[in-house]
Structure formats: structure tokens, C-alpha cells
Amino acid sequence: MSLTDAVLSGAAPDELARAELPERFTAAHLRVEDEGVFADAADKDVRRTLHVGEVPMPDIAPDEVLVAVMASSVNYNTVWSAKFEPLSTFRFLRSYARQGGWAARHDQPFHVLGSDGSGVVVRVGSGVRRWRVGDHVVVSPAHVDDQEPATQTDGMLSEAQLAWGFETNYGGLAQYAVARASQLVPKPPHLSWEEAASIPVCGGTAYRMLVSDRGARMKQGDIVLIWGASGGLGAYAAQLVRNGGGIAVGVVGSEAKEAIARKVGCQVVINRAEIGIGDDTGDDPELAIKAGKRLGAIVRREVGEDPHIVFEHVGRATFGISVFVVRRGGVVVTCGSSTGYHHTFDNRYLWMKLKRIVGSHIANLQEMTEFARLFEQGSIVPVVSRVYPLADVGEATRLVQLNQHVGKVGVLCLAPEPGLGVTAPELRARIGEETLTPLRSVSAAAAG
The missing domain is CATH 3.40.50.720 (NAD(P)-binding Rossmann-like Domain)
Structure with missing residues (x-):
């Protein structure tokens, strides 16, 4: 059984660990040859540069995990990346790769985008302690160096802090993504994959801006x-x-x-x-x-x-x-x-x-964890308004580029349809379906 088939069938952790890892996977990505495509174009339409196709599967570092991405969402940094503004996305990757070692993998002629993601851990590096194959997770976009002294106070103060899927490769708008173990947060079990994927960038950022003692x-x-x-x-x-x-x-x-x-x-x-x-x-x-x-x-x-x-x-x-x-x-x-x-x-x-x-910039892991906890209390609910398949990520990102969206625009990666991934239906029922989907009934009119 392939790993993708195992994930979609809800296979047990030991089956996931035994399943064959694909050599290539489908991802939304940019190509280095498109860097100058817009030149002085008045309308830098992101659909011209966002490609959906196969890229090679990378190895993971000892402190990383491979996540089978069930859903992701579009953020404005994907618009910036696809326009190659204010800097070329490949400049970020080359800069990171100069650190050497595992970072060198990120300097590729393609850039897999996406700073949000929810999914299933399918591989763990040899140095990962707190996460196991089969865990359902949300990926925080704060890519930090846990060996840098500043990170022990606040990961966002790290000189090496990068925005995952924006300044690094192998982000969340793909069937598989590579993330550091220090980016993972348990997925709220009552949320669907696309609802959970709407949390990290916008939700964590808003929490740090308003609630944190650093905001x-x-x-x-x-x-x-x-x-x-x-x-x-x-x-x-x-x-x-x-x-x-x-x-x-x-x-x-x-x-x-x-x-x-x-x-x-x-x-x-x-x-x-x-x-x-x-x-x-x-x-x-x-x-x-x-x-x-x-x-x-x-x-x-x-x-x-x-x-x-x-x-x-x-x-x-x-x-x-x-x-x-x-x-x-x-x-x-x-x-x-x-x-x-x-x-x-x-x-x-x-x-x-x-x-x-x-x-303020994104959120550290503690802030992201505190924010995710509010969902299980029913205090905060997802703000997904529309959901697109990965194949249509260009249209989804164009919607955000033109500010014709409301709330969060979700993208299904491996999940075949919306609404999957709920493992605590009793909690969902207690909070209420209407409460959990506040934008579904009014978003179409607003987007028009």
C-alpha cells in the first residue's frame, strides 16, 4: 500500500510507518525561470506563476517531521511569493541554504509554498521526541532554531526565525510538507482538516498581537x-x-x-x-x-x-x-x-x-498552543469561508490578491472533500455546527 493510500484510508500508525514513501508528490510551487515574468506588468496575476505539479520528495533532518497535508489555506505571503515581491522567493531560499547542512536542500529551482497546514505525521526524524507517526497536527509557520539562545526566551526573537513556506521550501500547499518538530501543535479534534488549517498564520498572529504580553x-x-x-x-x-x-x-x-x-x-x-x-x-x-x-x-x-x-x-x-x-x-x-x-x-x-x-510577527509555539486551546473550549471558532482543491490554488490565491475574499480561503491537499478529519464529534455537536461555521452563510454575498 502506498503512503498516500494508507493516509486516506485512516491506517494505523504502524501501517503508516511501513507504507512506501512516494518519490514525488503534487505541490503548489513557483519556478525559478519565472522570476522575471512580470517585469513592468500592471497586473501581476498570480495565476501565471503558481504551478501545481510534481516535485521530488526530500529527506528529513533529525529534528523534522514529514506531514501528509490534508488541508492548507492561502495567506497574503503566497501572493507576495507569486509576484516575486518585495524580493524574489528564490533569494530567500538561497540565503537559507548558505547555512549549509540540511538547509542546503531548500535551494531548489522550485519553491513549494504555503505557511498553513493540518495533517498526519507520517515520518519523524531520529531526534524527534514528542511526536509520533499517526499524530494529527497543525503546523505553525514559525520556523525557528531551538539551539539559538534567543529562542529560549521567545522564538520570534531568533535571528534565524523564518516564515515556513515563504522563506523556506516544502511548505503546506502540497500533499506532503517538511516541518521542524518545534512547529507542531495538536490539531483540535472537533475541527475538520480545512478548519484546523485556517488557525496558524492568521489566528496565531492575531493572538500575539492582542493577547500576548509581547503584543x-x-x-x-x-x-x-x-x-x-x-x-x-x-x-x-x-x-x-x-x-x-x-x-x-x-x-x-x-x-x-x-x-x-x-x-x-x-x-x-x-x-x-x-x-x-x-x-x-x-x-x-x-x-x-x-x-x-x-x-x-x-x-x-x-x-x-x-x-x-x-x-x-x-x-x-x-x-x-x-x-x-x-x-x-x-x-x-x-x-x-x-x-x-x-x-x-x-x-x-x-x-x-x-x-x-x-x-509583531506570527507567534511563538507557546502562544500558538494557547490559541489552539481556545478552539476546544468553544471560545474561538474557525473563519473558513471558501474551500478550493489544490489544483485550483491559483484561483484561490487570486481571490486573496484582489481582496475579494472574506475570512480564510481553505485549500484541500490530500483530503478528498471538506468536512473530514473530525475525531471528536461529541465536542463538535456540543459547540454547534452553526457556531463553528459563522462565515459559510454570509460569505458568498460578501465576496461578490
Whole structure:
């Protein structure tokens, strides 16, 4: 029996260990010869560079595992990779490979993408202690060096920290993936494969940004302004604010997405059109201040106070507004810049009003584990809105590129259909199917 057949049949761990490992597997990947394909193209359509086909199976290092990936999901870093922006994805792989040893495997003429994944451990390296063949896992995207001193304090402070499937090869948008044992988290047993795969990047990132003592340190009663509250990051952020006793104020880009934001926990939802901002606002601090005044007036009208925290990941188009609108002594916590990395803001509103900007990136293993635990309590639920087969990963990523999605866009890898992988049906029934699928009924209208 092949390993793939064994996984799909639910074979016991000893059968999985005996099954024949394939020499090649299907994966979503980029090719080095496509690096210059876009040149000065106005529309860098990711469907032109995302290929789905066979790649060779790598060996695993002593501290690694091979995971049969049942499902993954699309993140914005896959868009960046497929556009070869801001740097070529192959530059990351060459840089990592220069460490030598096992890292050299990553410098290939292809790059298997994907920073999310859920699946079954099918091989373990000789140095792996806590995981066994047959374990159901979620893969954290934080690829860290556990022998570096800084990692013992916080893996995200490691100089060698890399984003799995973005800065490393053999990521999660594939039938098989290679991950370090230090990336694994037990899969919540009541979730399907695609629901579990939606957790790591967006959910873990939102948890560190808001809840961790390394982020904004949100407390009960805090007013949190969430940009993009209907997207993957925003939808998890809104739930964390609600669950933590805060007041979530979401900003979205359409009337249809307002329903999504309310569904996931925003008490107040503001349409970007109400404050008159577009993608060009970030270039002019004066325009940002004017938009910030309009936004601040709406927030005070609705909740009576300025935000304690601004959850910022949009970047250039909104960052100046975020710095202006957060209250005196408040925090802008930022993890990304989907509209551009170069931010312009009036620094007087930062230094004279004692505001803080906190940079945040993914989550360490403890934070990721703490966040996953909230799912089993029923406190947080998945935010999957649509699911694509691996063969259609280009279409799924294009949807994210154009911001036509809501929540998380799932990708089935080895799983033949959605809804599989639930091993605790009683817990799922207790939480409730409708509770666990908040975006399924409203996502189609919002995406349109």
C-alpha cells in the first residue's frame, strides 16, 4: 500500500510507518525561470506563476517531521511569493541554504509554498521526541532554531526565525510538507482538516498581537479598532477582543462585509467609504489626519471613547490614520503591510501623545498552543469561508490578491472533500455546527 493510500484510508500508525514513501508528490510551487515574468506588468496575476505539479520528495533532518497535508489555506505571503515581491522567493531560499547542512536542500529551482497546514505525521526524524507517526497536527509557520539562545526566551526573537513556506521550501500547499518538530501543535479534534488549517498564520498572529504580553496586552474593556475586520486576521482579532471582554470596532470595505464583521464579534462596524479613504491616503499625512478625524468622530459617537488599540496590518493606506486615531498612550500593533511597506505619518501625534507602535510577527509555539486551546473550549471558532482543491490554488490565491475574499480561503491537499478529519464529534455537536461555521452563510454575498 502506498503512503498516500494508507493516509486516506485512516491506517494505523504502524501501517503508516511501513507504507512506501512516494518519490514525488503534487505541490503548489513557483519556478525559478519565472522570476522575471512580470517585469513592468500592471497586473501581476498570480495565476501565471503558481504551478501545481510534481516535485521530488526530500529527506528529513533529525529534528523534522514529514506531514501528509490534508488541508492548507492561502495567506497574503503566497501572493507576495507569486509576484516575486518585495524580493524574489528564490533569494530567500538561497540565503537559507548558505547555512549549509540540511538547509542546503531548500535551494531548489522550485519553491513549494504555503505557511498553513493540518495533517498526519507520517515520518519523524531520529531526534524527534514528542511526536509520533499517526499524530494529527497543525503546523505553525514559525520556523525557528531551538539551539539559538534567543529562542529560549521567545522564538520570534531568533535571528534565524523564518516564515515556513515563504522563506523556506516544502511548505503546506502540497500533499506532503517538511516541518521542524518545534512547529507542531495538536490539531483540535472537533475541527475538520480545512478548519484546523485556517488557525496558524492568521489566528496565531492575531493572538500575539492582542493577547500576548509581547503584543498590545489587551485587557477587559479595551476598545480595539480592527482594520479589515472581515478578513482572516481581522475575523480572528474580533473574536479575541469579544472573548477577552473588549469592544471590537471593525473597519471594512463594503456593505456586504459589514455582516461578516458583526458575525465574528464586532460591536461597531464602519465602512471605509464613511471616512473617505482609498489606497492613496497613505502618501499624504494631512489626508490621513483628516480621515482620522472622521474615523475618530464615528468611534466616539458609537462607543464614547477613542481606541486603546489599533490592530494594523493594511500598511501604507491606513498607517497614518492608525497613529492619529489611537488614544493618548494607546498602542498601534502592526504585523504586515498588504498595501505597501513604506508608511508615512505625522510623528507629532506619536511622540507628543505618548503613543506606542509595537511590531509583531506570527507567534511563538507557546502562544500558538494557547490559541489552539481556545478552539476546544468553544471560545474561538474557525473563519473558513471558501474551500478550493489544490489544483485550483491559483484561483484561490487570486481571490486573496484582489481582496475579494472574506475570512480564510481553505485549500484541500490530500483530503478528498471538506468536512473530514473530525475525531471528536461529541465536542463538535456540543459547540454547534452553526457556531463553528459563522462565515459559510454570509460569505458568498460578501465576496461578490
